[in-house]
Amino acid sequence: MKNKNSKNAIIIFQKNLIQGKVKTRLAASLGHQQAMEIYRDLVAFTYRQVIEIRDADIWVFFSESFEEMDGNFQEHITATMVQEGSDLGERMENAFRTIFGFGYTKAVLIGTDCPEITPGIIENALKSLEKDEVVIGPAMDGGYYLIGMAKVLPQLFSQIPWSTENVLPITLQRINQDNISHFTLPVLSDIDTEEDWINLKNLISEHYS
Numbered sequence: 001m002k003n004k005n006s007k008n009a010i011i012i013f014q015k016n017l018i019q020g021k022v023k024t025r026l027a028a029s030l031g032h033q034q035a036m037e038i039y040r041d042l043v044a045f046t047y048r049q050v051i052e053i054r055d056a057d058i059w060v061f062f063s064e065s066f067e068e069m070d071g072n073f074q075e076h077i078t079a080t081m082v083q084e085g086s087d088l089g090e091r092m093e094n095a096f097r098t099i100f101g102f103g104y105t106k107a108v109l110i111g112t113d114c115p116e117i118t119p120g121i122i123e124n125a126l127k128s129l130e131k132d133e134v135v136i137g138p139a140m141d142g143g144y145y146l147i148g149m150a151k152v153l154p155q156l157f158s159q160i161p162w163s164t165e166n167v168l169p170i171t172l173q174r175i176n177q178d179n180i181s182h183f184t185l186p187v188l189s190d191i192d193t194e195e196d197w198i199n200l201k202n203l204i205s206e207h208y209s
Helices: 024-030 032-050 088-101 119-128 167-177 194-208
Strands: 008-014 057-062 079-082 106-110 134-138 144-149 182-184
Touching: 008 032, 008 088, 024 032, 024 194, 032 119, 032 194, 057 088, 088 106, 106 119, 119 134, 119 144, 134 167, 144 167
Parallel strands: 008 057, 008 106, 057 079, 134 182
Antiparallel strands: 106 144, 134 144
């Protein structure tokens, strides 16, 4: 692990690049090989955004096992970890606990599926945590593309119907029920289906032109 340079952390949840296990909804219509290539491009796009952020350390949490990273990005990564937990909520909660255990005071967690995310949006999320306990980036499909917090809030991760359109409404309901101060980022789209890819692939290709 590299020395920490900041009190801010960016957690990237990344699936291991295993054909047949990434972008399965895309693969249903485009095939596993193309789905794998698209996911690889999405991962690279995500890294290109986060390495532009100066006042934050970057932590990559792989889904299954440690994986060799692209050398262009490796130098920017503080450390890599493996996700732990029985479902997505438990894995996210454990990641935040790990990060705060290393002494960070603000952390945001993102995936690798959102080609509309920008360095400015992530920086805005971190800045919002100076006054709010939680920041959330709503996704068009009813989930969220970013969640950040200044301390672990377990109630936001347990008994959530992950991968459904109810993720965001239930999360916001719990935030409001517990009077948790929060900041909401712009609504963005992520890529799950062939239609999503058709609508958003130009955002990816612009970074390779």
